[in-house]
Amino acid sequence: MSSVPVQLTAKDFKSDQEVRWCPGCGDYAILAAMQGFLPELGIPKERIVFVSGIGCSSRFPYYLNTYGMHSIHGRAPAIATGLSVSRPDLSVWVVTGDGDALSIGGNHLIHALRRNVNLKILLFNNRIYGLTKGQYSPTSEVGKITKSTPFGSADAPFNPISLALGAEATFVARTIDSDRKHLQSVLRAAAEHNGSAFVEIYQNCNIFNDGAFDVLKAPETRDDFVMPLDHGQPITFGKDREWCVVHPPGGFGLEVRRTSEVDASEIVVHDATVAEPAYAFALSRLPGLDLRHTPIGVFRSVDRPTYDEVVVNQVAAAQAKAEGTPEDQLSALLNAGDTWTIL
C-alpha cells in the first residue's frame, strides 16, 4: 500500500489510444464516467487492472491508462481470477458484455460469483451482438428480429440480475449508461465491496439495437418505468411516488401496487443486506418484458469471505509454520518418504 495519498484526475486515466466505438455508442458515456470515477478510488493507477473478453465493450481496457488485458471471448473472469488470487494487492476489474459474459463465458461468470473472487465485473448489456454486426444475444427479447433470426428469435432471455443472484453473488447492482451520477454511485459501491461485485449496465447500441432502453430514459416514461433502490428507504417510485413495492398477501415474491391503495407500513423497505438472495431475486423479477418497473441501484450487498482471502490465508498459514529457507524445505521435501543410499 502506498502511504502517500494519490491525487489523480480523470485525465490521468486516459490512454493514448484513439477511442474507436461507433459515434453515439453508450460505451463512451460509461468510459467517461469510469475515468471520472477512478481518481476517487485513491489507488495508484499501476495497481488497477482491467481485464476484458471479446466484444465492443471489451475494448474498454485499451482506453484506460492502467494495466489492462483484452483477452479471449468469455474468459475474462477466469483470467482475472488467476490474477486476483495471486495478487491481492491489485484492484481487478472485468469488463464484459451480454454475449461475452452470458453466452460464451457463462460458466466462468457464475463460478467467479459463487467463489466470491474479489473482482468488479461490469456487464454492458445492450441486448444485441454489436461487434459481429447485429445478431440476437442471450438478453434479447423473445421474437427479436435480427440478421440471424429473420423469423424472430425462439429462445427465452437471461435476466442477468436473477442469474447473478442465483449464483449467490455477494454484490449485485444495475445502472444505466446515460445516468452518470447513478452509474458512478454504483461503481463506488461496487469498488467498496469486498468480494465479487456484479454490475449490469444498460448500454445503448445505437447501430444495431437503438433505443432499447429509451423507456427508462425518456422524460415521459422514465418515472413510471424506473424503480430506484435506496438501502433503508421504502421502495416507492413514479413522478409523485405513486407506485410502491409490497409483499403480496398469501404468496411469495414482491409486487408493484399503487401507493394510495396500501398502508404505508406495507411498503417494503429496501435492505440490500438480506442474507437470503431470495429477496433480491424477487426484486429482479419485477420488470415486465416492456421494462416497466425496472429496479436500478444495489439489489444485494452482503459479506462473505472472499475466495482470494481464504486461498491467500491458507498459503500464508502454511508458510508461517515452515522452518528454514525455501531451499532447505525443498531439500527436505525431495528427501521425504522411503529413501535409500547407494554407496
Add this chain to the structure above:
Amino acid sequence: MAKETQQLDRVVIRFAGDSGDGMQLTGDRFTSETAQLGNDISTLPNFPAEIRAPAGTLPGVSSFQVHFADFDILTPGDAPNVLVAMNPAALKANLADLPRGATIIVNTDEFSKRNLQKVGYDASPLDDGSLASYQVHPVALTSMTVGALADHPISKKDAERAKNMFALGMLSWLYSRPHESTLQFLRKKFAARPELVAANIAAFEAGWSFGETTEGFAVRYEVKPAKMHPGRYRNITGNAGLALGIVAAGVRAKLPVVLGAYPITPASDILHELSKHKKFGVTTVQAEDEIAAAGIALGASYGGSLGITTTSGPGVALKSETISLALMLELPLVVVDVQRAGPSTGMPTKTEQADLNMALYGRHGEAPVAVIAPRSPADCFDAAIEACRIALTYRTPVLLLSDGYIANGSEPWLLPEVDSLPDLQVPFATEPNGEDGKFLPYLRDPQTLARPWAVPGTPGLEHRIGGLEKKDVTGDISYDPANHDLMVRTRAARIEAIEVPDLVVEDPSEQAKVLVLGWGSTFGPIGAACRDLRQRGLAVAQAHLRHLNPMPANLGEVLKAYDRVVIPEMNLGQLAQVIRGRYLVDVVAYNQVRGLPFTSAELASMLEEVVKNV
C-alpha cells in the same frame, strides 16, 4: 532345515486381484522393500477402467507389476515371471501375458463355483489341466490368513482383508526381501487402530512363515543389489516427479506458483500433490473447467507468478485458445499434457503418445510453442524444471508431453542437490525502456527475443496487451500487413531461438548403420531392445528427443549419419512425419496404438529385421 537359495539377475512379478484386494498397496510395499535392498526397479500399475466394478469380475481386476534386477533396467518388464492371482478373474485377465513356465500363485479360497462362473470358467482351471505348462502354487490365502488371526480382536471381514499382507509376507520370503520398512509402514498406516497394526503384521509374518515351511516352495531366490550411481534414492512416479519439479522450479525462480487444473485422468495426481505444498507458495485452483484452468494460470503469469496448468489430451483441446493468447501476450505458461489413448474420451486409463501433432500444430494461425517430453518417471522432475526454464526465460507457452505409462509407473530417482538445480530467476521490468519515459511492451531482448515482463503494480509501466495483433515494439493494435508478417515470423523465430542441448547418440560399437530415434516414454522399451541387439552382436544406435520444438540443432547431421532411421511411436507416425518433412529423411515408422507401452521384445525383433537388411 534351510532351503536352497538360488541367485537370479532379474524378476518380474505381477500382483493381481479384485480392486478391493489392495494389490496397488501390496505392489507398492514390495517395491519399497526391493528398493531398500538396492535392486534397480521399474513398476507399472494397471487400474481397472471402472471405479468399483462388481467384485470378482474381469473389469474389476487391478494389478501392479514390478521388475527388479541386479543391473540397471529400463522398463517394468515385458512379461511377468510370477503372477499372484487373488481370484479367478485376476488369473483369467492376466494369463495371456504369461510366458510358458511362469510361476502362478493362486488364492484357492476364491475359486468357488460362483466366482468361476462370474468370469466364464466352466471348470476350475486349477483342476482341468489347462495350466499344465505353468508352475502353479495353490495357496489357501484367505483361510490361512483368517486362521492366523483367529485370536485377534478384529472382525472376520478385517481378517480377510489382511490376506494381501499374507501374500506380501510370502513373496517377501520367497525373494528374500528386507521387511522392516513394511512393518513400519503398517504401524503408521493403522496408527489409530492398534488392533489392525497387530493383525496386519501377524498376517505378514504368517505369510513369511508359510513360505519358509511349506513344501510347495522348494527354493528361495535372491536378486543382488544393482550397481547404481552412488547417492540417495527414492522411488518416484512420473506424476509425482512433475509435481516436485514444479515446486522446485518455483523455489529456483523465486516465484510463487499458481496451478489451474480441472480433474482429469491420468493427470489429477499432479493437482493432488501440488495442493499439499502451499508452504512453498504454491496456490492450486481447481477450476470450473479446462479453459478456466488455463486462464487462471495465464492470469497468474500476467501478475508475475509461474502459471501452470495440468491436464490430458481432451483438456489441451479445450485450452488451445488460451495457449494462443499466451503466445500472443508472450507470457510464461506451462501446459502439462499427460497423454492418454484418444481421440475423444478414448481409453482414459491407457497410454498413448498421439498428442504430438496437437502440441506442435493444434492451434489456429501460425502458433508455434515450445514442446518437450520426459522419457521416464524419474526424468519427469528434470523435464518439469526445463519446461519452466523455457517458459520463464523466453516468455512462451511450453507444452510438456508426459503419458499414462510414465505418469503412474515408477523407478528409482537419484535425488538431486537443490543447489545443483538450475537458477531460474528472471528479472521483471522496472523502468521504462523507451524515449521520454515511454514503456514499449514489445521491445525485445536481442538474445532471447523475449519482451519485458512488466507486472501490474509497477509504476510507470502501465500498458495494455491483448489477443489482437500487436505493433512491433509499441504493442499497439495493428492491422498493418507488413507488421503482421513481421510479427508472425518473429513469433516463430522466438521459438527457434530457444537454446536446447544437442542430441546425444548412444552407439557403443560406433559401427551402427541404423539409428533408432524416439521421444517420450518409449525410451525404456527402445533402450532395452537396443541392449538386446547389442548383446547378440548387432550394432544399433539410439537417440532420444527431449526437445520436440525447437529440435536440437545437430539433429539433421545425426540423421544423415545413418543409413536407416527407425522411429517407434505409440501413434500412427507423428514424429516420423515431422522428421520426414523437416529433414527429408525417409524414416522407417514403427507404430502401435494399443493403449499399452511397447514391449522391448517386439521392438528388438523389429529392429533386428531392419539391422539385418540394411
